[in-house]
Amino acid sequence: MRPSLPPSVRAIVRGWLNCNQVVLLAPGDNVLVDSGYCTHREKTLELLASREGLDRQPLERLVNTHCHSDHMGGNAAVASMYGCRITIPAGEVKHVRPWTPQSAWMQQLDQRADPFHFDDTLAAGESFEGGGLEWQAHAAPGHDMDALMFFEPVNRVLVSGDALWEGGMGFVWPTEGPNEFIDAALETLAAIERLDPAIVIPGHGEPFADVKGSVESVRSRLAAFARDPAKNARHGTKVMFVFALLDKESMRVDEVPAYLARVPFYGDVSRRFLGLDPPALAEWLVAELARAGVVSVGEGVIRPNLPA
Ligand SMILES: [Zn+2]
Numbered sequence: 001m002r003p004s005l006p007p008s009v010r011a012i013v014r015g016w017l018n019c020n021q022v023v024l025l026a027p028g029d030n031v032l033v034d035s036g037y038c039t040h041r042e043k044t045l046e047l048l049a050s051r052e053g054l055d056r057q058p059l060e061r062l063v064n065t066h067c068h069s070d071h072m073g074g075n076a077a078v079a080s081m082y083g084c085r086i087t088i089p090a091g092e093v094k095h096v097r098p099w100t101p102q103s104a105w106m107q108q109l110d111q112r113a114d115p116f117h118f119d120d121t122l123a124a125g126e127s128f129e130g131g132g133l134e135w136q137a138h139a140a141p142g143h144d145m146d147a148l149m150f151f152e153p154v155n156r157v158l159v160s161g162d163a164l165w166e167g168g169m170g171f172v173w174p175t176e177g178p179n180e181f182i183d184a185a186l187e188t189l190a191a192i193e194r195l196d197p198a199i200v201i202p203g204h205g206e207p208f209a210d211v212k213g214s215v216e217s218v219r220s221r222l223a224a225f226a227r228d229p230a231k232n233a234r235h236g237t238k239v240m241f242v243f244a245l246l247d248k249e250s251m252r253v254d255e256v257p258a259y260l261a262r263v264p265f266y267g268d269v270s271r272r273f274l275g276l277d278p279p280a281l282a283e284w285l286v287a288e289l290a291r292a293g294v295v296s297v298g299e300g301v302i303r304p305n306l307p308a
Contacts, residue, residue, distance in 0.1 A: 003199045003209040006155045008131030011201045012047050015307030017246035019071045019203040022159050023053045024130030030054055031061045031130035032084070033150065033159055034203065035074030038114045039247055040308060044074045045081055059084045063128060065140070065161030065203065066147035067092040067104050068170075069111040070243070076114035087128070089137075090121040091146025110244055110263040124148060135159070138195070142185025143170030149188075151195050158197035158211075163188045165202040166210070167217050171239045172225065174232040174273055182226045189215050189222075233273035234288075240265055241285055242294055246308045250301050256282040 018036035059082035124139035140163035162170030225232035
């Protein structure tokens, strides 16, 4: 059962291409946290306006947990619909200004986002008002070294972005040797434990209350990734490919090797950690995802089974 949120806090749960939208309602000062992926912008606007979200009320401010394409891809569409101001984490400015094809690693990963203008920034230690409540910004490095998470101490609600999901978290870059991203992610988990939230609204998946269980399972997974970078590289390859597939909706199986050869991330990770050429990587990837039930393969076409 979904844990109950304060009445002024609404979570619009999406899927794995689009992050969740968190709507914080206060008359004349409605706030949205995160805006989804750009190709689904119309759906995001529809959900945002619906009774699940703003219920036809105006939106004054959009705040991002981090500037990855699935969290800020809809920023431009939301701002042009509502004229709201946009606030991004201070550390993300360097990734989106100037806006380039490689902003937030999009070229490397074959991802997109509509360019947007931000009005101000938020740093760890600062706070903002949302839904009549005060939300503290806390550093949440790991998945994104410049990410923030937002904690409301009265009801103990944490908007975690991709720092913690129910039983998981966002992909953490693999490295040869000591991994600063994994170390940072572990520190973020420790920070979450210190905050002791009663409810977490994650960037993906349903809000959840068993924070301890999720922290423990992510911690053991990160430890396994630290011991075996190739395991992390395989995980990242699967995650990024499914993300791309959710955007494209389908791909011909015989086009997968050329796709993996064309998008820099796959060649880079495979060269460093897996030692597979694109045809071998494609064969492993399609078989692995099909075996896990994450994709279906039929008539020479691969399609994702996860919600977008
Ligand atoms: Zn995300």
